[in-house]
Amino acid sequence: MQWGTTMDLSILFGVFDSIFLQGGGIPGLSGGPLGSADPIIKGMIPSAIGIVGIAIALNLFNSAIRKKMVDQDKLRRLMKETRAWQKERMAAFRTKDQEKINELNKKSAYMNKMNMELMQMNMRPMMITFIPLILIFYFVLPPLFAYTVAVSPISLNFIPGDWFQLTCTAEKVDGNICKHENEIYFWAWYFLASIAFSGIIMRVTKTTMDLN
Numbered sequence: 001m002q003w004g005t006t007m008d009l010s011i012l013f014g015v016f017d018s019i020f021l022q023g024g025g026i027p028g029l030s031g032g033p034l035g036s037a038d039p040i041i042k043g044m045i046p047s048a049i050g051i052v053g054i055a056i057a058l059n060l061f062n063s064a065i066r067k068k069m070v071d072q073d074k075l076r077r078l079m080k081e082t083r084a085w086q087k088e089r090m091a092a093f094r095t096k097d098q099e100k101i102n103e104l105n106k107k108s109a110y111m112n113k114m115n116m117e118l119m120q121m122n123m124r125p126m127m128i129t130f131i132p133l134i135l136i137f138y139f140v141l142p143p144l145f146a147y148t149v150a151v152s153p154i155s156l157n158f159i160p161g162d163w164f165q166l167t168c169t170a171e172k173v174d175g176n177i178c179k180h181e182n183e184i185y186f187w188a189w190y191f192l193a194s195i196a197f198s199g200i201i202m203r204v205t206k207t208t209m210d211l212n
Contacts, residue, residue, distance in 0.1 A: 033177055034137065035147030035186050047149035051186060054141070055193035056201070058133065063205040066125040072207065075121055078114050085111050137187060147176075148183035155182055156192075166191070 041047050085107060092100040148168065156166040166188035168178030184192075202208040 033147050033185050033187075034142045035145055035177070036143050037146075037176060039146045040144045042146075044146075044149055044151070047145050047186065048189060051145065051149060051190050052193045052197075055190050056197050058129075058136075059194060059198050059201045060205070062125065062129050063201055063207045065128050066207045067205060069125050069128070070121050070207070075118070078118050078121075082111055082114050082118070137190075141186070145186040147185060148178060149186045149189050150184040151180060152182045152184055156184070156188070 039047070041050055085104065089101070089104045092104060152167050155169070157164075157169065166184060168181055168183045168185075170181045172178045173181055199208070
């Protein structure tokens with residue numbers, strides 16, 4: 001994956017979406033982690049498999065919306081041009097070729113406009129899928145699944161602080177929400193499954209932003 005002003009925004013959108021899926025993400029909708037003490041789907045294995053299926057289905061839905069709303073040929077053309085300009089500009093900076101830098105800088109305004117267009121092209125599908133995703137996670141899935149649906153061998157709370165914890169900490173083991181340390185919250189399992197399958201699904205549906 002190539003990163004820059006024209007990076008693949010799907011991963012970032014997935015992170016952005018998932019922040020709001022954690023308990024308390026939207027004031028008034030939830031006072032704690034999502035899930036049920038008496039879920040309709042019982043057992044970690046059925047729950048884990050079920051959420052993977054939901055993640056695949058929602059990724060397919062997102063890809064279908066993206067394919068419908070975004071001109072993939074135009075998207076790749078714009079990305080190819082902007083990335084070529086970025087690569088050439090970085091090479092000029094490395095060699096300290098000031099004449100080339102000045103020449104490339106003359107196209108900065110044009111490239112910024114293209115980058116903005118790329119951003120808008122990627123944002124449009126998100127505007128369609130974001131609200132349904134939030135509604136599904138707050139009102140449809142919590143009664144179906146327990147608070148946690150899998151166990152990780154290690155803690156996945158790599159981001160400092162309490163605002164984006166994927167697994168239960170020792171302090172949160174209470175026998176109700178968290179029964180063991182490093183249990184994975186159901187929304188976090190969806191997030192990990194979605195990330196794992198999104199690239200594959202985008203390639204299959206030909207909505208990937210990879211130019212290779």
